[in-house]
Amino acid sequence: MHDFDYERPVSLVEALSLMARHNGHARPLAGGTDLIDQMRLGRHQPGALIDVKRIAELNVLAADADGLHVGAAVPCCRIVEQPLVNQQYTALVDSCRIIGGIQIQSRASVGGNLCNSGPAADSTPSLIALQGVCVIAGPAGTRRVPVERFCTGPGQNVLQPGELLVEICFPPRPPHSGSHYRRLIPRNEMDIAVVGVGAAVELDESGRTIRAARIGLGAVAPTPLWAEEAGALLAGQPADDVQFARAAEAARKIVSPITDMRGTREYRIHVTGVLVQRVLRAAVARARGEAFTYLPGH
Amino acid sequence: MAKKRVVSATINGEVVEFLCEPRQTLLEVLRDTLDMTGTKEGCSNGNCGACTVLLDGRPVVSCLVLAMEADGSEIRTIEGVARGSHLDEVQQAFLEGAALQCGICTPGFIMQTEALLQANPNPTEEEIRFYLAGNLCRCTGYDKIVRAVQAAAQKRLATT
Numbered sequence: 001m002h003d004f005d006y007e008r009p010v011s012l013v014e015a016l017s018l019m020a021r022h023n024g025h026a027r028p029l030a031g032g033t034d035l036i037d038q039m040r041l042g043r044h045q046p047g048a049l050i051d052v053k054r055i056a057e058l059n060v061l062a063a064d065a066d067g068l069h070v071g072a073a074v075p076c077c078r079i080v081e082q083p084l085v086n087q088q089y090t091a092l093v094d095s096c097r098i099i100g101g102i103q104i105q106s107r108a109s110v111g112g113n114l115c116n117s118g119p120a121a122d123s124t125p126s127l128i129a130l131q132g133v134c135v136i137a138g139p140a141g142t143r144r145v146p147v148e149r150f151c152t153g154p155g156q157n158v159l160q161p162g163e164l165l166v167e168i169c170f171p172p173r174p175p176h177s178g179s180h181y182r183r184l185i186p187r188n189e190m191d192i193a194v195v196g197v198g199a200a201v202e203l204d205e206s207g208r209t210i211r212a213a214r215i216g217l218g219a220v221a222p223t224p225l226w227a228e229e230a231g232a233l234l235a236g237q238p239a240d241d242v243q244f245a246r247a248a249e250a251a252r253k254i255v256s257p258i259t260d261m262r263g264t265r266e267y268r269i270h271v272t273g274v275l276v277q278r279v280l281r282a283a284v285a286r287a288r289g290e291a292f293t294y295l296p297g298h
Numbered sequence: 299m300a301k302k303r304v305v306s307a308t309i310n311g312e313v314v315e316f317l318c319e320p321r322q323t324l325l326e327v328l329r330d331t332l333d334m335t336g337t338k339e340g341c342s343n344g345n346c347g348a349c350t351v352l353l354d355g356r357p358v359v360s361c362l363v364l365a366m367e368a369d370g371s372e373i374r375t376i377e378g379v380a381r382g383s384h385l386d387e388v389q390q391a392f393l394e395g396a397a398l399q400c401g402i403c404t405p406g407f408i409m410q411t412e413a414l415l416q417a418n419p420n421p422t423e424e425e426i427r428f429y430l431a432g433n434l435c436r437c438t439g440y441d442k443i444v445r446a447v448q449a450a451a452q453k454r455l456a457t458t
């Protein structure tokens with residue numbers, strides 16, 4: 001690897017001033033599971049790494065009246081063990097259980113997954129479905145950006161030089177709601193999504209009608225997508241296969257996948273529809289309180 | 299050049315201080331500076347698991363950890379698994395079950411198995427395969443590894 005400096009700030013203020021001092025030549029380091037390999041390959045050659053793992057604000061994993069706060073540096077292994085996330089934000093747990101293997105999950109953060117801004121990032125569709133908002137701190141103060149507007153292209157996002165992602169904040173989940181994420185990969189684990197879909201639904205008290213739904217898509221466009229219309233047309237409709245098929249059709253219309261070794265464009269468009277239906281079915285089952293465990297590879 | 303710094307970590311129960319550059323990974327320092335060559339380098343990009351060590355109790359791939367990040371941490375490597383001249387249950391089961399051929403993947407598999415049995419002392423075959431998915435083996439075809447993990451788990455359950 002090239003030569004660089006390493007800093008380990010313990011407060012957000014210190015981290016921001018280090019970022020400013022390095023004047024655009026520093027990069028934040030969370031779990032390093034993307035960044036260290038990219039540096040080894042020479043794709044990034046920052047003058048300094050600012051290790052964000054000791055900053056308290058970036059390690060928060062707790063709920064309050066505003067909802068759930070997931071600090072940008074919190075590794076997947078902590079998220080999958082958090083009781084409230086397991087009860088109410090299950091799509092996020094589904095995502096964090098399949099990012100790499102267990103060793104990767106010990107280090108990999110959701111913040112790093114988002115900031116790396118890969119089109120196939122496995123947590124981003126769940127963040128979109130669960131209505132996550134990015135809290136970003138920088139020299140000019142703090143701003144909030146909905147997750148679906150964060151990525152701007154492969155490896156590109158709205159962060160300006162000197163800015164740090166502090167946390168992703170989620171509104172409280174309404175009663176009778178459920179969510180799920182799944183991806184298609186050719187293997188059972190340790191692979192990159194051909195297509196990934198996350199969805200969250202809210203039902204009425206009867207459990208038969210959908211009040212609201214949000215769907216996030218991965219690996220089918222230069223950035224993860226919010227399938228806004230596909231979710232909106234479910235509102236007020238019965239939670240059944242006819243409606244799920246309509247949502248799938250709407251989702252298929254907005255994707256623009258590429259052909260690569262993992263699948264052709266046509267295949268990805270088809271799989272988008274298949275997964276949207278499966279994920280909606282599972283999210284509805286969870287909203288009704290039915291047991292649904294996602295075993296990756298099944 | 300970025301200044302070398304002193305890093306202090308507890309490795310296999312002993313406090314160790316070493317000098318390193320920011321760009322050195324934990325794997326490089328273990329092998330090249332500390333002469334602890336039990337931890338292996340396979341891919342150096344996080345995919346093969348040969349370099350697995352336990353960092354503050356969690357399994358990590360040491361090729362994706364900077365040595366400086368390990369300052370103040372507790373590390374367990376394959377060198378810390380045997381108790382004196384006695385192999386532990388996992389090592390013994392791998393040996394008896396012929397769960398290795400060339401052996402390059404073995405220290406990583408053993409460390410990952412130690413982490414698994416700590417978290418889940420009586421795993422199913424499916425749980426074993428899932429937990430070990432980040433460790434690759436080019437020789438054994440995995441079945442004997444899974445059997446060895448099962449054998450080690452049973453032996454530990456019987457003796458505790």
Ligand SMILES: Cc1cc2nc3c(=O)[nH]c(=O)nc-3n(C[C@H](O)[C@H](O)[C@H](O)COP(=O)(O)OP(=O)(O)OC[C@H]3O[C@@H](n4cnc5c(N)ncnc54)[C@H](O)[C@@H]3O)c2cc1C
Nearest residue numbers: 030031032033034035100108109112113115121122165344
């Ligand atoms: C073997 C292996 C398997 C993998 N499998 C998967 C998979 O199945 N699915 C998947 O989606 N990904 C996978 N990945 C990719 C990677 O593990 C994830 O993207 C992970 O979530 C990245 O998080 P990190 O904490 O390691 O980020 P880092 O590598 O530390 O950082 C990633 C990027 O984000 C920036 N960054 C980090 N934190 C901040 C912050 N707070 N503010 C601003 N910028 C920040 C960094 O500068 C860097 O550019 C895999 C990687 C490996 C090595």
Ligand code: FES
Nearest residue numbers: 340341342347361
């Ligand atoms: S050498 Fe670290 S995972 Fe392969």
Ligand code: FES
Nearest residue numbers: 399401435436437
């Ligand atoms: S025994 Fe050779 S790679 Fe596993």
